[in-house]
Amino acid sequence: MSKIRTRFAPSPTGYLHIGSLRTALFAYLTAKSQSGQVILRIEDTDQERRVEGAVKKLVEILNWTGIEFDEGDHIGGEFGPYTQTNRLDIYERCAKKLLARGKAYRCFCSPERLTKMREDQQKRKEPPRYDRKCRDLSDEEIKKNLQAYKPFVIRQKMPKRVEVIAHDELRGDIKFNSGELEDHVLIKSSKIPTYQFASVVDDHLMEISHVVRGEEWIPSFPKNILLYKAFDWTPPKFIHMPLILNKTGGKLSKRQGDVSVEDFKAKGYLKEALINFCAHLGWHSKGDNEIFTLKELEKEFDYKKIGTSPAIFDTEKLDYLNGYYIREMEIEKLVDLCMPFLEKNLSKTTDDRRQTTEYIKKVVSIEQERLKRLDEIGELTEFFFLDKLKYDKEMLVWKKMEPSEVKPNLELIIKLLNKIPEDCWTNDSIEEGIVSYLKAKELRIGNYLWPMRVALTGRKASPGPFEVAEALGKEITLKRIKLASIK
Numbered sequence: 001m002s003k004i005r006t007r008f009a010p011s012p013t014g015y016l017h018i019g020s021l022r023t024a025l026f027a028y029l030t031a032k033s034q035s036g037q038v039i040l041r042i043e044d045t046d047q048e049r050r051v052e053g054a055v056k057k058l059v060e061i062l063n064w065t066g067i068e069f070d071e072g073d074h075i076g077g078e079f080g081p082y083t084q085t086n087r088l089d090i091y092e093r094c095a096k097k098l099l100a101r102g103k104a105y106r107c108f109c110s111p112e113r114l115t116k117m118r119e120d121q122q123k124r125k126e127p128p129r130y131d132r133k134c135r136d137l138s139d140e141e142i143k144k145n146l147q148a149y150k151p152f153v154i155r156q157k158m159p160k161r162v163e164v165i166a167h168d169e170l171r172g173d174i175k176f177n178s179g180e181l182e183d184h185v186l187i188k189s190s191k192i193p194t195y196q197f198a199s200v201v202d203d204h205l206m207e208i209s210h211v212v213r214g215e216e217w218i219p220s221f222p223k224n225i226l227l228y229k230a231f232d233w234t235p236p237k238f239i240h241m242p243l244i245l246n247k248t249g250g251k252l253s254k255r256q257g258d259v260s261v262e263d264f265k266a267k268g269y270l271k272e273a274l275i276n277f278c279a280h281l282g283w284h285s286k287g288d289n290e291i292f293t294l295k296e297l298e299k300e301f302d303y304k305k306i307g308t309s310p311a312i313f314d315t316e317k318l319d320y321l322n323g324y325y326i327r328e329m330e331i332e333k334l335v336d337l338c339m340p341f342l343e344k345n346l347s348k349t350t351d352d353r354r355q356t357t358e359y360i361k362k363v364v365s366i367e368q369e370r371l372k373r374l375d376e377i378g379e380l381t382e383f384f385f386l387d388k389l390k391y392d393k394e395m396l397v398w399k400k401m402e403p404s405e406v407k408p409n410l411e412l413i414i415k416l417l418n419k420i421p422e423d424c425w426t427n428d429s430i431e432e433g434i435v436s437y438l439k440a441k442e443l444r445i446g447n448y449l450w451p452m453r454v455a456l457t458g459r460k461a462s463p464g465p466f467e468v469a470e471a472l473g474k475e476i477t478l479k480r481i482k483l484a485s486i487k
């Protein structure tokens with residue numbers, strides 16, 4: 001088997017789009033599932049979209065995801081440089097080769113002429129395309145223009161009306177008519193190549209075997225194929241991944257906060273969940289299992305199993321996966337990851353005991369089951385840290401009880417809790433101490449546990465009263481219940 005090499009070729013925009021993470025992952029998995037290599041290439045030829053520090057940020061967030069590259073300017077490699085603006089001489093050399101072969105030509109048309117031409121085409125309801133005025137300039141004319149330092153672009157000379165067959169690994173042969181293709185620009189007058197040209201040159205010179213990219217590139221796919229033909233190069237295999245749509249079938253929101261991996265990270269999504277989620281945006285494993293580590297995906301992944309119908313971006317599924325990984329996580333690690341989200345709560349207590357790692361660990365472990373995103377931990381656990389709870393008195397009344405019952409019921413709870421020695425203050429013994437008494441007296445359990453739980457948390461929904469009481473400790477538990485009983 002020949003060498004398998006794929007690439008992830010982002011344009012550095014300042015953040016990593018979640019769809020680009022899927023591209024990076026599929027490129028990585030296509031390589032790794034076949035013992036190949038994956039390279040990181042920076043496609044920064046769009047000068048207008050340049051963002052300072054974007055490449056550094058990109059490498060940082062990719063490192064965070066766990067996707068490792070074999071080559072790239074950040075780690076080196078023998079096919080570099082891997083940043084397109086550092087390869088301009090290479091593109092120039094290649095463009096000259098095409099000129100010499102008669103497969104490309106210099107176009108000296110002024111921007112004004114091109115604008116006028118487009119406007120006229122629009123008026124005539126014709127598709128906007130270059131009218132090929134410079135396609136057949138004589139050598140004399142070209143020489144004259146060059147000597148006059150007339151700016152020019154280099155355009156590809158498209159064959160007139162031939163059938164172009166572009167083979168996609170997932171969709172099979174896609175047929176195009178070259179008559180519909182424009183003599184598109186390969187090198188702009190600024191000497192900067194277009195994406196179409198630079199990516200073909202780079203993929204060839206970097207010996208890319210599989211181009212893994214989004215379906216939105218299919219319309220320009222025939223241009224790529226014709227460029228390979230013009231050079232007499234063998235094209236790599238192309239894998240166009242399906243679109244990613246939101247649940248209502250529309251495009252993913254363009255608002256950065258909804259799609260950037262950095263923001264998912266800031267909201268407390270784990271890299272394991274994001275990777276697993278992205279892996280299933282268009283790909284399905286053989287069996288029922290949907291939970292894979294990156295290492296497992298490397299074995300399991302088969303690019304031939306990527307579908308072609310749009311993948312649906314279902315945030316509920318992502319939350320489910322994130323919750324799953326949170327539940328599976330060692331508590332020490334979870335506490336570490338939660339710490340940045342707990343700082344605000346920690347600043348709310350004046351009690352030293354509630355600042356200790358031991359206390360925080362207990363609190364986090366109580367919420368571990370229901371936590372879906374790390375950033376929820378602050379809100380969920382606030383009551384554990386407050387010196388004084390704020391809630392409506394009415395909340396203490398359970399639906400099946402009279403308001404007048406709250407006070408005596410809480411007093412009974414206080415009496416029962418007082419009997420439990422400090423050194424036996426555990427979830428189980430608190431439960432035992434209360435529930436066995438209530439049962440023996442045939443009292444309605446909810447009439448006691450509801451107000452107790454509200455007294456401890458100040459909330460309608462929260463973890464159970466015994467585990468909360470255990471974490472809070474005997475002193476604070478009694479203090480909170482006493483306060484509630486005199487409310």
Ligand code: GLU
Nearest residue numbers: 009010011043199212213
């Ligand atoms: N620079 C292109 C982008 O960011 C890459 C497309 C490709 O993978 O060829 O969309």
